[in-house]
Amino acid sequence: HRMKFQSGYEIAVTLGLFLGLAAREEPKLAKVDVLVPVPLSEHRLEKRGFNQAMILADTMKEVWKRPVCNHVVRTRETETQSGLSLTKRKHNVRGAFAVLPGFDFRNKHCLIVDDVITSGSTFYSLSRLIEDYGGRPMGVFAARTEILRGVTKMLRNCEECNRLFSHPARSLCQDCYDQAKKSFDAVKKYLRDNPGATVAQVARDTEVDLELIYDYIREGRLDVIPKDARLQCSICGAPISVGRVCAKCRNDLRSTMTSEPTRSQGKPKVDSRVHTLENIKDR
Numbered sequence: 001h002r003m004k005f006q007s008g009y010e011i012a013v014t015l016g017l018f019l020g021l022a023a024r025e026e027p028k029l030a031k032v033d034v035l036v037p038v039p040l041s042e043h044r045l046e047k048r049g050f051n052q053a054m055i056l057a058d059t060m061k062e063v064w065k066r067p068v069c070n071h072v073v074r075t076r077e078t079e080t081q082s083g084l085s086l087t088k089r090k091h092n093v094r095g096a097f098a099v100l101p102g103f104d105f106r107n108k109h110c111l112i113v114d115d116v117i118t119s120g121s122t123f124y125s126l127s128r129l130i131e132d133y134g135g136r137p138m139g140v141f142a143a144r145t146e147i148l149r150g151v152t153k154m155l156r157n158c159e160e161c162n163r164l165f166s167h168p169a170r171s172l173c174q175d176c177y178d179q180a181k182k183s184f185d186a187v188k189k190y191l192r193d194n195p196g197a198t199v200a201q202v203a204r205d206t207e208v209d210l211e212l213i214y215d216y217i218r219e220g221r222l223d224v225i226p227k228d229a230r231l232q233c234s235i236c237g238a239p240i241s242v243g244r245v246c247a248k249c250r251n252d253l254r255s256t257m258t259s260e261p262t263r264s265q266g267k268p269k270v271d272s273r274v275h276t277l278e279n280i281k282d283r
């Protein structure tokens with residue numbers, strides 16, 4: 001039995017409709033003059049076929065009657081944010097956007113519409129740019145109003161490509177999941193057919209990234225491993241056949257972790273990177 005999940009496009013349309021209706025009823029958003037979807041780079045747009053943030057904004061416009069500004073462009077490729085620390089994320093998106101001529105931002109309340117649920121760095125970078133042009137950026141999105149809480153709970157951003165998707169257990173969207181499975185299957189089959197192969201040979205013939213092949217070995221997923229694959233304990237450097245740490249170091253780690261009393265880390269950390277309709281940043 002295979003469950004059917006909505007495509008990224010359908011998800012964006014559905015969410016955009018909900019967001020538009022919710023925004024229309026939200027008094028704090030009444031002064032919004034224009035919707036500014038976070039742009040994708042040309043390269044990524046080509047790869048994905050559409051920009052979810054743009055579809056969100058376009059669908060919101062249908063029910064909320066606010067114009068969409070498409071004069072913001074991405075000037076350079078940024079790495080997928082999901083694997084990066086907050087500092088790296090901020091650095092990653094700095095100077096990543098530019099404004100094309102033909103749109104007057106002055107004194108306009110601009111609602112930045114993003115399809116990313118948990119990263120605020122794109123928002124900060126883009127809002128600074130809008131301020132530079134005299135506009136007044138406002139926060140959000142992929143939001144969580146009361147109405148949307150149920151919807152967004154089922155959505156997440158793909159760890160690989162950052163697109164919104166819906167699946168109860170996976171961290172990858174359907175496309176990336178299929179791609180990951182294809183790569184793994186190719187490596188597994190190649191090694192079964194060519195048991196004496198080296199890591200470099202596997203990488204070359206399957207076109208799967210070297211690091212990815214090492215990940216498979218570390219995770220113990222391959223029944224035949226490349227003959228020259230040498231894993232080292234990342235703490236002491238001893239040779240190991242699976243995982244990242246040798247048995248001895250793992251034991252040492254375990255005893256230090258259990259002997260230390262568990263302390264709470266001060267006040268509970270509020271995830272300020274999540275922009276919600278309730279904490280809209282209005283400046």
Ligand SMILES: [Zn+2]
Binds near residue numbers: 158160172174176
């Ligand atoms: Zn993906």
Ligand SMILES: [Zn+2]
Binds near residue numbers: 237249250
């Ligand atoms: Zn070790």
